[in-house]
Amino acid sequence: MFRVSRPLVVSLLLLLAGCGSPPPAEPEWVSEADPDLVARGGTAQVEIEVDWFQQVPPDDLALEGLAVVAHRECPGKVITVRRDSEIPAARWKSSRGDAIEDVLEEFRGRSKPDPAIAYVHILYCPVNPWGGAAASNGLCRRLEKPFPHWQIFIFKGTLKSRAFLGLTADKLDRSCLVHEFGHALGLVAGPDHRFEDGGGHCTDTKCVMTKPKLQTILDNAAGAIATGEIPWDYCDRCRADLERARKMYARR
Ligand SMILES: [Zn+2]
Ligand SMILES: [Zn+2]
Structure with missing residues (x-):
């Protein structure tokens, strides 16, 4: 009679269990990424519509930067960035x-909602219409009415007032727009590089999702004086978070 020693049976069972079981569940924060934007499949298109008050049109550089990150972070989808309406200044x-x-x-x-389309509406305003002093370069909100979509505001007059030397208004516009779109994607959720105040910002001051606190502005201003550049893209850890979410959604 063929006899199998008990330790061998146990180790075989463990091996089988290891092969057959699904990977451990991802932590809750991974699902903060919007599947309609970042997951492969599901929606076929990301429709981004841009409207502006006449006195504060969007800069080409900003819309081009947005298109670059949208193409990369919303893979396999048709991306449209459409300049739509100019609203009279008055x-x-x-x-x-x-x-x-x-x-x-x-x-x-x-x-109306379209299950094939993830819709993002962007409105350029002179300043924050609610007059809020805090975080008043721009805002990103999830609106449920009249259908679920993302609403981004860019306060272009405020950005223009912050431009200096080589750090021109179009570069500030690009960083601000890519930052707000990052919130729509689901950034920043990874606890290893997320500020603890829950605002969804990155601890990496070279990341466009960085928290707009004084030290960061000063850090970047020093760089900006030398180069006229400020970050306008997501850091490696932010991008890795989105990729992790993408892989998780693919398994579902
Ligand atoms: Zn932000
Ligand atoms: Zn980051």
Whole structure:
């Protein structure tokens, strides 16, 4: 009779268990990435519509930078970045505070959900219509009405006021736009490089998702004086977080 020693059976069972079981579940934070934007499959298109008040048009450099990161971080999808409506300058006066919602309603090009399309609406305003002092270069919000989508605001007048020497308004525009789009993608969620205040910012001051705190501005201003450059792309750890989410969504 063929006899198998007990330790051998145990180790064979362990080996089989190791081969057959699914990989351990990913931590909760990995799912903060928006599958409609980052996952392969699902949506077929990322539609990005850009509207602006006449006095603060978007810069080409910013829209080109956005297209670069969208193509890379939303792989396998058709990416469209469409300049849409110029809103008369005079309209701004009556668009402060919650009245900005009426502008969104009127100029948003899409009013119904389409399961094949992830929709991002961008509105360039002179300054924060709510007048908030904090984080007033731009905002990214998930809106549920009239259908779930991302709403990004860029406060271009504020950015223009921060331009100096080689650090021109178009470069600030690009960094701000790519930063806000990063929030839509789901950055920053990885606990090893996320600020603990829950604001979704990166601890790497060379990452475009960095927290806009004084030290960071000073760090980058020193570089900017020398080179006229500030970060406008996601760091390796931010990109790795999105790739990890992409792999997890692919297994589902
Ligand atoms: Zn931010
Ligand atoms: Zn980062």
